[in-house]
Amino acid sequence: MNRTLAMETQTNKNMKKYILYILLCIGIFSCKEDTLELYDSTQKSLNFAKTLTDKNGSALEIFGPEEDYPKEYSFNAHFLGTDANDYIDTIPVRLSGLIDYTNDRTYQIRVNPEKSKNAIKNVHYTLNETQIFRKGLYQDSLMVTIHTKAMDETSNYKLYIELIPNENFESGIPEYQYVEVSFTKNLEDPPAFWTNSSKLNKLTYHPKKCAIFLEISGITDPNWSDNGATIQLDYWISLATQWFIDHEEYDENGNRIYFDE
Template sequence: MKPYILLLLFACCLFSCSEDEIESYYGGQYLYFSQLKDAEEDENAIRVSFNNYPLDNELTVKISLGLVGDPFTKDAPYKIGVVKEKTTALPENYSIPQNPVFKANSATDNLELKLIKTENLTEDVSLLLKIEANDYFAGSVQNFDTIRVVFNAVESQPLWWDKDVKNVYLGTYSRAKYRALVQYGGEGAADFGSMNASQKRQCALRLKDAIALYGLKEDDGKAMTVPIY
């Protein structure tokens, strides 16, 4: 339903018979969080867990933006604010570009938000971002002007590390082995569960080779092993 709501809002902005509405929208460019168009009603937040990136202490999240109105001929600065009363993330947990710009001659762009891993992220925290008006943009579109980012650093066994993965490819889960898998297993190793059987085998064999080459051990000092052969 979100795409149809957005189109209806745009139509109202352009064709409303209300004089007040015409005055407030006439001649301006507007930004909106475009990825909300395809989000379900109960999935209108970006969710990130550092657990899925065991080697990273910082993550860059790209948030899609769309433009209503004529594209700019030059890069146009825009403003993103934090709705503090609806944000539980601490300032040290995120970094927003100080002077973001919307690229010229385009109707789409991305805001690059940096998330920072700290010891306090033992449960979900949320960051509510809001598009604000400035000298270049008149503001945003209702229902598409804010977006919530929910994130944590809770360490847990990935859901895909099931009985089959344990018995055939990787053996018993451990945090040290998960870190080694991501480091040595090749591209996409962090999301091992999305691979097909051949890719899983190759990934597990790369880990096995790294164990032999570097003498990798578990956190308790025991030798790391995998069942793949």
């Protein structure tokens, strides 16, 4: 009895969220004709659930909090950890129209080659062009797999993924028909954790120094911070210093790199 009641309660909550989404769409998109086309509640369509901004710079969090529904997706592979090989981005897709409780429905996507950058299919990423929107859901997800080992240390990569209408879904709201996924292994610019550290920011920066330090420390947060007083940071610096003593690395001008300089 209690379990059945709990399931019904959760179902009601999900339906309320879906109804709220529809009402928000009707209200927001019908009132902002200068930025978005009118929302048509009669059509079956899909939209990437993401947070955009209006002409005043205010976030349009119609799907939920911006941290859950970002405008775009990006990462630096150096912050995934030393054991990372593939990285999977899960991107929410929201239904506009009636929920189908009986059948899964296929939908189409494509990577726009003109708006993407440097990313080669089945080399740098894997993504099926035919996706499944599962029955009983008002929101599902597509997954794109990024092959980090195939990335070089200097390039910046970008995927511009578009929803394509098919027999199951019409075209949705234009501004929500695409999403961007950016990724890199580039450390040419010092990450925030380096510049924010009172000890690291005193050292001459070089991408190789940063890469080795990340391998040694295992730091995965680009904004990691330390006040410079911890023994752990000193230990990592000592290990990195020794690494560059044991391994001869040179900069672009032929000068040997030492970590503690």
